[in-house]
Amino acid sequence: MKADLSGINIVILGSFNPKIFQPAWFAANELIRKLEAEEADTEIIHNDISIFRIGNWLRLEVTRDRFHASTEQEAYFEVLVDFVLGTFSLLSHTPAGILGINTSMHYRIKNEKLWHKIGDKLAPKEPWKSLMRTPGLTRVEMQDIRIDGPKGYLRVRVEPSIRITPGIAINTNDHYEVDGPKNATGCSKLMEILNANWKSSIYNAGNIAKTIIT
Amino acid sequence: MQLAKSEQYDQYDQERLSIASDNSNINDPEEKEKIIPSLYMDRKWEVITNPDVTSYGQVSFQDCKFIVPQGEASVDNKINSTYIDDDKFNLLQKEIPESPVVWYPLKHQRTTMFTSFIKWRGVVLKIYKDCFLCRLVDQDGNSPDEEAEILLSEISDEDLQLIDIGAVFYWSIGYQTNPSGSRTRSSIIRFRRLPVWRSEELSEAQKKAEKTLIALGIA
Numbered sequence: 001m002k003a004d005l006s007g008i009n010i011v012i013l014g015s016f017n018p019k020i021f022q023p024a025w026f027a028a029n030e031l032i033r034k035l036e037a038e039e040a041d042t043e044i045i046h047n048d049i050s051i052f053r054i055g056n057w058l059r060l061e062v063t064r065d066r067f068h069a070s071t072e073q074e075a076y077f078e079v080l081v082d083f084v085l086g087t088f089s090l091l092s093h094t095p096a097g098i099l100g101i102n103t104s105m106h107y108r109i110k111n112e113k114l115w116h117k118i119g120d121k122l123a124p125k126e127p128w129k130s131l132m133r134t135p136g137l138t139r140v141e142m143q144d145i146r147i148d149g150p151k152g153y154l155r156v157r158v159e160p161s162i163r164i165t166p167g168i169a170i171n172t173n174d175h176y177e178v179d180g181p182k183n184a185t186g187c188s189k190l191m192e193i194l195n196a197n198w199k200s201s202i203y204n205a206g207n208i209a210k211t212i213i214t
Numbered sequence: 215m216q217l218a219k220s221e222q223y224d225q226y227d228q229e230r231l232s233i234a235s236d237n238s239n240i241n242d243p244e245e246k247e248k249i250i251p252s253l254y255m256d257r258k259w260e261v262i263t264n265p266d267v268t269s270y271g272q273v274s275f276q277d278c279k280f281i282v283p284q285g286e287a288s289v290d291n292k293i294n295s296t297y298i299d300d301d302k303f304n305l306l307q308k309e310i311p312e313s314p315v316v317w318y319p320l321k322h323q324r325t326t327m328f329t330s331f332i333k334w335r336g337v338v339l340k341i342y343k344d345c346f347l348c349r350l351v352d353q354d355g356n357s358p359d360e361e362a363e364i365l366l367s368e369i370s371d372e373d374l375q376l377i378d379i380g381a382v383f384y385w386s387i388g389y390q391t392n393p394s395g396s397r398t399r400s401s402i403i404r405f406r407r408l409p410v411w412r413s414e415e416l417s418e419a420q421k422k423a424e425k426t427l428i429a430l431g432i433a
Contacts, residue, residue: 002329004329005327029409030407030409031407031408031409032407033370033372033373034372035372056325056326072325072327073327073328074328074329074330074333074386074388075328075330075333075384075386075388075402075404076402076404078335078353078384078406079384079404079406082406082407082408083407085408086407086408086409089408089409089415090409
């Protein structure tokens with residue numbers, strides 16, 4: 001079952017210099033096409049924050065402590081990962097110790113009855129009926145601590161889609177931390193984790209969604 | 215005797231108000247100074263009754279049984295989290311009073327969305343005058359590897375320089391849905407762009423290879 005809308009985003013927490021993250025810099029290093037850099041939709045480039053869009057496939061937002069690259073175009077998932085790997089291969093001394101490989105999927109549900117059924121499956125309403133007039137599920141979020149591999153956890157959040165009605169949004173946050181993220185002196189270890197795990201992370205998210213929806 | 219439902223709820227409301235009022239008479243002298251009874255009560259009451267306070271713009275979902283408005287995420291969680299909220303607009307609304315940056319309300323931009331039927335990862339094997347031979351690996355693993363010839367005219371001008379033996383590209387076939395909802399078949403080919411190897415990376419790789427050889431007893 002394919003999501004009607006799906007996107008991924010990669011979040012890195014560390015110490016960044018937002019001002020260098022601008023389309024021209026990426027084009028000069030051949031991480032994006034020159035024409036894309038010229039046509040970029042820049043929202044802000046500042047010492048503290050940098051936000052721009054490249055075509056309809058990349059949105060980048062960098063603050064002093066957070067790097068966030070996202071795409072909502074399925075055809076560009078791999079391209080986005082390459083973009084991040086390429087960026088931090090050039091900036092390998094950037095201190096960063098926390099990584100999130102996140103997915104966002106929106107599924108259209110055939111009708112409201114089925115929609116409610118999924119909500120009821122995730123959070124049965126019976127226990128609430130004596131406490132509330134019309135109990136409804138706002139959001140449910142589950143966390144699974146990673147036992148083997150890098151330190152971190154997987155969080156799955158289910159809520160109604162604000163993009164599709166009736167629809168369900170399923171977000172996953174595959175969170176990784178390298179040892180002592182505060183003392184990180186570079187980001188190569190984090191990039192190794194990204195390179196090794198992004199694919200399984202995305203496909204695993206798809207499997208989770210299938211299980212929830214069906 | 216059992217009260218009618220509406221009377222029961224009225225009673226609950228009265229009880230909540232009463233709790234709020236009671237809390238305003240806390241005996242702790244320090245707390246007493248901090249809490250202005252009427253404000254405290256208003257705040258409590260607002261949280262209970264005003265949908266705008268807790269809804270963060272999802273009031274419409276209140277009518278649905280599946281989901282009612284979302285609650286606030288703790289600020290601490292946000293700082294240490296790598297989670298991204300899809301409903302960013304809601305979070306930004308919350309950040310306005312604290313941030314020195316003036317945030318304009320974000321609207322979901324309707325862009326052309328691409329949905330793929332099939333995605334391949336390709337590797338260039340041979341280059342001809344007007345096409346190249348490649349091996350294609352289905353990204354979903356649903357079909358075996360294939361070989362194909364792709365015309366150079368299919369490749370965007372800026373990616374032509376990246377075509378080389380061993381070069382990796384991504385090929386998606388699907389449809390594009392434009393903001394008005396109409397769909398068109400589409401194919402996207404994009405060559406992988408990674409920075410060139412730097413000398414320090416090459417020497418590091420060399421060192422690793424030498425260590426491996428020593429470990430294996432070959433060197």
